[in-house]
Amino acid sequence: MVTASIFFDRIDEESIMTHRQRIHGDPRRDYAGEWRRWRKSRGWTQAEMAQVLWISRHTIVNIERGYHPPSCTSREKMAELQKRYREADLYREADLSNHAPGTL
Numbered sequence: 156m157v158t159a160s161i162f163f164d165r166i167d168e169e170s171i172m173t174h175r176q177r178i179h180g181d182p183r184r185d186y187a188g189e190w191r192r193w194r195k196s197r198g199w200t201q202a203e204m205a206q207v208l209w210i211s212r213h214t215i216v217n218i219e220r221g222y223h224p225p226s227c228t229s230r231e232k233m234a235e236l237q238k239r240y241r242e243a244d245l246y247r248e249a250d251l252s253n254h255a256p257g258t259l
Contacts, residue, residue, distance in 0.1 A: 186230070187221040193237065194219075208232045 194204045194215075201219070205212040210229055218225050225233065 185221075186225055187219050190215070190225070190233065191219045193233075197240070207236060 201215045
């Protein structure tokens with residue numbers, strides 16, 4: 156006969172590692188902090204980033220909270236977006252370095 160305390164002990168042991176903890180513990184899936192830092196570095200809201208990536212704001216929230224990793228499609232879109240901004244930043248830096256001080 157299973158007592159209630161044994162049953163609840165088993166549930167507690169199984170719930171120690173939640174889905175969120177598994178995602179954060181796996182460095183291959185730790186997109187939460189990366190996506191949040193990149194979005195904030197651009198001064199974007201979650202809604203603005205969702206619009207640019209063509210995904211829902213709810214998805215951005217769940218990724219940034221670490222509830223689930225982004226899909227392959229979302230990761231590809233994010234990689235392309237980061238690449239475009241990196242190239243634009245390099246172009247802007249090169250363009251600014253060609254100007255004499257005080258001429259902008």
